[in-house]
Amino acid sequence: MSDIADGETRIVRSTVWSAGAGCHGGCGVNLHVRDGKLEKIEGIADHPYNQGTLCPRALALKDYAYHPNRLTRPLIRTGARGTDTWRPASWDEALSLVESKLSAVKQEFGAESTVFVQGTGRDVGGWLVFLAYNYGSPNWMQALPGNSCYHPRLLAMKVAMGDYVVPDNSQFQQARYESPEWRLPECYVVWGQNPVATCNDGNHGHWIIHCVKRGSKLVVIDPNYTWLASRADIWLPLRPGTDGALALGMLNVIIEEELYDKDFVEKWTVGFEQLKARAAEYPLDRVAEICWLKKDLIAEAARAYARASPAALQWGVPVDMAPEGFSVASAINHLWAITGNVEIPGGMIVARPAFGMTAYPMSQDAIQDMYGDLMDKDQQAKRIGVDEFPLVRHMHWRAQPDSVITQALTGKPYPLKASVIAGTNFVVGAQDPLRWRKAFENLDFNVVVDLFMTPTAMALADVVLPSASFAERDGIRAWWSPLTAQNTAIRFGDCRSDAEICFELSRRLRDDFQFETLPDLYRYYLKDTGQTLEDVREEHWIMPPRDSPAMPYHRHEKGLLRADGKPGFATPSGKIELASSQMQEWGYDPLPVYVEPTYSPVSRPDMAEEYPLILNTGSRTIAFFHSEHRNVPKLRRLNPDPLVEIHPETAANYGIADGDWVWLENHVGKCRMRAKFAYVHPRVVVAQHSWWMPEKVREKDYGAYESNVNMLMPGGLSSKSGFGGAQVKSVLCRIRKADDQAAA
Amino acid sequence: MTVYGLWIDYEYCTGCKACEIACQQEHGFDTEELGIQVLEQLMNGGQTYNFMPIPTDLCDLCTERVQREGRPSCVHHCMAKVMEFGPVEDLARRMSQKPRSVIWAPKPRPRDQRPFDGADTGGSAQ
Structure with missing residues (x-):
C-alpha cells in the first residue's frame, strides 16, 4: 500500500501535478494526514525528481486545498452570464444537464461543434482529450494564440529529429548527479527562461542551478538581468523577439569557424549545406544590429557553446512567442544537432514516456494509438485549423486556437455551440482577452471545471464543476521518467478530480464505453509496460531499466528510436533534417528564417x-x-x-x-x-x-x-x-x- | 554546550523563498509570521545581486523536527540546496572552504514577546 503507518499520522506518497502547485509537476511528496485532514506536505528526499526539495506553491498546499473560497459543489447558473447567480446541484443533476446539452449539440450540429479547452500542461489535458474522443469531437485545444507554449518547440524537434529532446541534468538516473554514467554539461545555455521561478515541461528549473554549482559554464539569453543572468559567464540581453536572428547568427559562427562536430554532421544529419547557406545570411554585423547586442558577445557565446562537450541547452516560451516560433525552435534545435550534443551524457537526450506509457498524449501518433479507432478520418478532418495550416493537418494533435476563436465569432465553416473549459482562466490569461470572452459568449453552453470561481467561470459558465487538488486524486504519470503514481490523501467538499469528471462524462456520452472504473483505464494505459497498477502505487516511482528505449544514451546508434529498429532518427531520411523534407513538401520553408516582430521599433x-x-x-x-x-x-x-x-x-x-x-x-x-x-x-x-x-x-x-x-x-x-x-x-x-x- | 546553526551558500541562493513557506508550515505560523526571511540585495548597478536568507527570532532551528528527522524544514526543502544544518564549529570549516557563504546561529525569543505589551496604546497597536 502507499500508506505508511507513522503513529497517528498517515503518510501518503504522491506526485505534485496540476491544481495545488499548478505546475507541470513531477515532485515526489509525502502527504501527512491525520483524521482525514492534511497536516503537511514534505518533499521525498530520495525522489529522483526533486530530491526532497519543494517550491513555495507546493509548500502552501494546505492553504490552497482548504481555502475558504474553494468550490465544494457543482453550480448551475440561474441568471445571466456575468452575474453571480447560481444554485448548488448534485453531481448527478449537473452531469445529467451537461450530458443532455452536449448530446443535443452532437445530434443537431455534430460533435465537432463542441470544443474542449485546456490551459497549460496539467494532467487535465490527457483527460480532456479522452473525453473529446469518446464524445466524438476532434476539437481539443490549448487556450493560447498559436499554441505558443512548447508546441512550436515540440513540433520543430519532431520534424527535425523525429523525437523530443531535453537537456540531460541526470534526471533519468536514480543516483542523479552521482551517477557514473552521467557527465556534467561543460556549458549550459539558458535561452529565454528563468528556471529559478519555473519547472517547465518536465524539467525542474533548479536542476540547472545544481549543474552551475557543480561547474557548468553558464550562458544566459534574456533581456532581463535575472538572478541567473547575474551568475552567468556570458549574458546576452537581446532585444525581445529577435531570438531567431541570434540562433542563426550563432549557427553561422559555429559553421564558419568550423566548430561543429564534423563526424556527427556527416553521419547523422542531412541538409547541412543548405543550412550553411542560410546561416551565412546572418553575419555577425547583421545579427548584432537586429538583436541590439555586441557582435563579439554573440561570437563568444557561440564559441563557448560549440567548444564545450557536452553542452546542454534549456529554452523557454520566448522561442514559441517569436513571430515564427516554429522557425526559431528549428534554428536552436540545429545548434545542438550540428555540435553533436545529441544522446550523449550531459547533452540533449530524447525524452519518451517511461515504459512507453501514455496517459497524456504528446503527439498525434500517441493519439492515434490511444483513440484512433474512436474517431473516423472524416470526423478527424473537421479539426479546426487543418485546412489552413498543413503543419496542423500533418503533425499536430490539437485544434488551432486562433482559428477556433475566429470560427466561434463567425460560425464558419461550421457553427460552434458548446465548450468544456478546464484548467484555464482565459478571459484573464489570453491575449486580447475580451475577444476570447466574446467568442465563448457566442456559444450556447459552456461548462467550466475549476477549484475556485474565476473571472472565466463568472463570465462564461452555465455549469461549474468543482475540481480537486492533487492531494485529492489518484493517477499515474509518465512525463517523462520515472513512471509515478498519484495517491489520494484527502477529500474536500464534494469535489472530484479532473480524471473522475472526464471519465464519468465519457461514460455518459459514449454508448459502448468499455471501462467500468478509472483503475480499469489506468490498467489499460499500463497494459504494454510490464508494470501493474498495484506495483506503481506501491513503489510510487519506477525508473525504467537502463536498456529501455525510454532511457538514454546513444539510442540512434542502437536502433532504438525508429519503428523499424534501424539505426538513425525517426524522420523520413532517418537522419536529423537540418533542411526538412517534410516542411518543404507541406509548402513551408525547409530552413529556419528570422522574422521581425510585428510591433517593434524596427518594423513600426x-x-x-x-x-x-x-x-x-x-x-x-x-x-x-x-x-x-x-x-x-x-x-x-x-x-x-x-x-x-x-x-x-x-x-x-x-x-x-x-x-x-x-x-x-x-x-x-x-x-x-x-x-x-x-x-x-x-x-x-x-x-x-x-x-x-x-x-x-x-x-x-x-x-x-x-x-x-x-x-x-x-x-x-x-x-x-x-x-x-x-x-x-x-x-x-x-x-x-x-x-x-x-x-x- | 554545542551551538547549532545554519550555513548558507548565498552565492547560489536563488531567492525562491521556499524556506519561508516551509518554515511557516512547520511551525504553523500565520501569513505575516516568518522564522526565516529572504532579503534581496540588488545594487551597485547590478554588480551585486544576492539573496540572503536570515533567520528571525522565531527560528528555533526546528528543534522538534531535528530530533525526529535530522534537519530543519528550510534546509530539507531548499530548492538550490544551499543550506546546511549542524554544529557551528563544523559549519565554520565548511565556510572556510566556500567564500560567499554565511553562518547564522539563531536563538529564539518567546513568540508572544511583542514591543507594545507593556504600553497602554488605547487599543491602536497590537
Whole structure:
C-alpha cells in the first residue's frame, strides 16, 4: 500500500501535478494526514525528481486545498452570464444537464461543434482529450494564440529529429548527479527562461542551478538581468523577439569557424549545406544590429557553446512567442544537432514516456494509438485549423486556437455551440482577452471545471464543476521518467478530480464505453509496460531499466528510436533534417528564417515614436502559476502587487520612483501596475501577466481588466505555420506615473 | 554546550523563498509570521545581486523536527540546496572552504514577546 503507518499520522506518497502547485509537476511528496485532514506536505528526499526539495506553491498546499473560497459543489447558473447567480446541484443533476446539452449539440450540429479547452500542461489535458474522443469531437485545444507554449518547440524537434529532446541534468538516473554514467554539461545555455521561478515541461528549473554549482559554464539569453543572468559567464540581453536572428547568427559562427562536430554532421544529419547557406545570411554585423547586442558577445557565446562537450541547452516560451516560433525552435534545435550534443551524457537526450506509457498524449501518433479507432478520418478532418495550416493537418494533435476563436465569432465553416473549459482562466490569461470572452459568449453552453470561481467561470459558465487538488486524486504519470503514481490523501467538499469528471462524462456520452472504473483505464494505459497498477502505487516511482528505449544514451546508434529498429532518427531520411523534407513538401520553408516582430521599433518606427518601450510579459513568478494563487495569502505576500520591472535610468526619464503605480499604454489598451526597479534592458519593460484580484467584486470581473497586461496584447498574431507567434514578449508601449497612487 | 546553526551558500541562493513557506508550515505560523526571511540585495548597478536568507527570532532551528528527522524544514526543502544544518564549529570549516557563504546561529525569543505589551496604546497597536 502507499500508506505508511507513522503513529497517528498517515503518510501518503504522491506526485505534485496540476491544481495545488499548478505546475507541470513531477515532485515526489509525502502527504501527512491525520483524521482525514492534511497536516503537511514534505518533499521525498530520495525522489529522483526533486530530491526532497519543494517550491513555495507546493509548500502552501494546505492553504490552497482548504481555502475558504474553494468550490465544494457543482453550480448551475440561474441568471445571466456575468452575474453571480447560481444554485448548488448534485453531481448527478449537473452531469445529467451537461450530458443532455452536449448530446443535443452532437445530434443537431455534430460533435465537432463542441470544443474542449485546456490551459497549460496539467494532467487535465490527457483527460480532456479522452473525453473529446469518446464524445466524438476532434476539437481539443490549448487556450493560447498559436499554441505558443512548447508546441512550436515540440513540433520543430519532431520534424527535425523525429523525437523530443531535453537537456540531460541526470534526471533519468536514480543516483542523479552521482551517477557514473552521467557527465556534467561543460556549458549550459539558458535561452529565454528563468528556471529559478519555473519547472517547465518536465524539467525542474533548479536542476540547472545544481549543474552551475557543480561547474557548468553558464550562458544566459534574456533581456532581463535575472538572478541567473547575474551568475552567468556570458549574458546576452537581446532585444525581445529577435531570438531567431541570434540562433542563426550563432549557427553561422559555429559553421564558419568550423566548430561543429564534423563526424556527427556527416553521419547523422542531412541538409547541412543548405543550412550553411542560410546561416551565412546572418553575419555577425547583421545579427548584432537586429538583436541590439555586441557582435563579439554573440561570437563568444557561440564559441563557448560549440567548444564545450557536452553542452546542454534549456529554452523557454520566448522561442514559441517569436513571430515564427516554429522557425526559431528549428534554428536552436540545429545548434545542438550540428555540435553533436545529441544522446550523449550531459547533452540533449530524447525524452519518451517511461515504459512507453501514455496517459497524456504528446503527439498525434500517441493519439492515434490511444483513440484512433474512436474517431473516423472524416470526423478527424473537421479539426479546426487543418485546412489552413498543413503543419496542423500533418503533425499536430490539437485544434488551432486562433482559428477556433475566429470560427466561434463567425460560425464558419461550421457553427460552434458548446465548450468544456478546464484548467484555464482565459478571459484573464489570453491575449486580447475580451475577444476570447466574446467568442465563448457566442456559444450556447459552456461548462467550466475549476477549484475556485474565476473571472472565466463568472463570465462564461452555465455549469461549474468543482475540481480537486492533487492531494485529492489518484493517477499515474509518465512525463517523462520515472513512471509515478498519484495517491489520494484527502477529500474536500464534494469535489472530484479532473480524471473522475472526464471519465464519468465519457461514460455518459459514449454508448459502448468499455471501462467500468478509472483503475480499469489506468490498467489499460499500463497494459504494454510490464508494470501493474498495484506495483506503481506501491513503489510510487519506477525508473525504467537502463536498456529501455525510454532511457538514454546513444539510442540512434542502437536502433532504438525508429519503428523499424534501424539505426538513425525517426524522420523520413532517418537522419536529423537540418533542411526538412517534410516542411518543404507541406509548402513551408525547409530552413529556419528570422522574422521581425510585428510591433517593434524596427518594423513600426512610426508607432515607436509614441510607444518607445518594448513591452515584454509572460515571465513566471515563483509565487504564482499564471493566473492562479493570488488568493492564497502566504503566496500573495511574496508578490502583493502586479509588477512591471523597469531600469532605474529609464524610470528616471519618466519621473517614476521604485514602487510607484504606473500606467502601461499602447495602441491596444492599458493597464495599471507597480514599478519595480531592475536591471532590465533600458529600452524594455517586463510586466507580470494574468493578474486579477480574487479579493475584488465578483460581478465586476474581479478587477480582471485593470492590472492585466493582456489588455495591451494585440492577439490574433499567430504565425504562418499555426505554431508560435503570440508575441507577448515583444510589443510596444509607453509608461507614465499614475495620478492615483492608491493600491490596486 | 554545542551551538547549532545554519550555513548558507548565498552565492547560489536563488531567492525562491521556499524556506519561508516551509518554515511557516512547520511551525504553523500565520501569513505575516516568518522564522526565516529572504532579503534581496540588488545594487551597485547590478554588480551585486544576492539573496540572503536570515533567520528571525522565531527560528528555533526546528528543534522538534531535528530530533525526529535530522534537519530543519528550510534546509530539507531548499530548492538550490544551499543550506546546511549542524554544529557551528563544523559549519565554520565548511565556510572556510566556500567564500560567499554565511553562518547564522539563531536563538529564539518567546513568540508572544511583542514591543507594545507593556504600553497602554488605547487599543491602536497590537
